Amino acid sequence: MITFYTYAQSGNCHKVRLFLNLLGLPYETRELNLAQGEHKTEEMLALNPFGQVPVLSDGDKTFSDSQAILVYLARRYGAEHWLPLDPEGLAKVVRWLAATAGEVQFGPAAARVAVIFRGEAPSDEVRNRSTRLLQAMSRTLALGEWLVGDEPTIADIAVFPYLSVAHHGLIDLTPFPRVRDWLARVAALPGFVPMPELTPAFAERLATVHASLSLKAA
Numbered sequence: 001m002i003t004f005y006t007y008a009q010s011g012n013c014h015k016v017r018l019f020l021n022l023l024g025l026p027y028e029t030r031e032l033n034l035a036q037g038e039h040k041t042e043e044m045l046a047l048n049p050f051g052q053v054p055v056l057s058d059g060d061k062t063f064s065d066s067q068a069i070l071v072y073l074a075r076r077y078g079a080e081h082w083l084p085l086d087p088e089g090l091a092k093v094v095r096w097l098a099a100t101a102g103e104v105q106f107g108p109a110a111a112r113v114a115v116i117f118r119g120e121a122p123s124d125e126v127r128n129r130s131t132r133l134l135q136a137m138s139r140t141l142a143l144g145e146w147l148v149g150d151e152p153t154i155a156d157i158a159v160f161p162y163l164s165v166a167h168h169g170l171i172d173l174t175p176f177p178r179v180r181d182w183l184a185r186v187a188a189l190p191g192f193v194p195m196p197e198l199t200p201a202f203a204e205r206l207a208t209v210h211a212s213l214s215l216k217a218a
């Protein structure tokens, strides 16, 4: 049985939830309260010494890091297109997995953390990094429907969550129609599940930051 340790509002956790659902795998969810440090207990540190979610156990094996978990699930349960085995396809997927831990994490994900966790506008650095990522995605998506090759891969799944909620970090996707079309293609995959709604407290912070920026712009 697969056990999925998660925090619903996390985009990193959503990568795993989305892929488990796309693969149609049965799993048990353990929702952790990060504010109460439930991810730092001895039990959880034994599963993931980094003290973070997501974590996934499958029988007696345990994995952490959303990218690593996607690789495991793709190779263990998925059709080959999710993680191609040919050197070129594999290298191109890893390139985007690396981007999710770099450009995505320090771009749109960081913008979302600034707004909904800290109640602050994202810095110019974070906004510029997000723009550069969106430009790179647009160039890539000019060549095909998916980030790598002709079929969806775990690169699409890994990049999707924080881009699908870019507006939570006040990152505007309007100038990037290819990215918006790609988001719609991922959302049309059978078994798709969206990022959960913001909690009321997070939604209120988003509204407050949005209103204060609109006032400044007026």
Ligand SMILES: N[C@@H](CCC(=O)N[C@@H](CS)C(=O)NCC(=O)O)C(=O)O
Pocket (backbone or CB within 6 Å): 007, 010, 011, 012, 013, 034, 039, 051, 052, 053, 054, 064, 065, 066, 067, 101
């Ligand atoms: N590289 C890791 C990052 C995981 C991560 O940053 N998890 C966050 C939630 S999105 C977390 O557990 N934060 C709590 C902490 O670091 O104490 C992954 O992709 O899974």
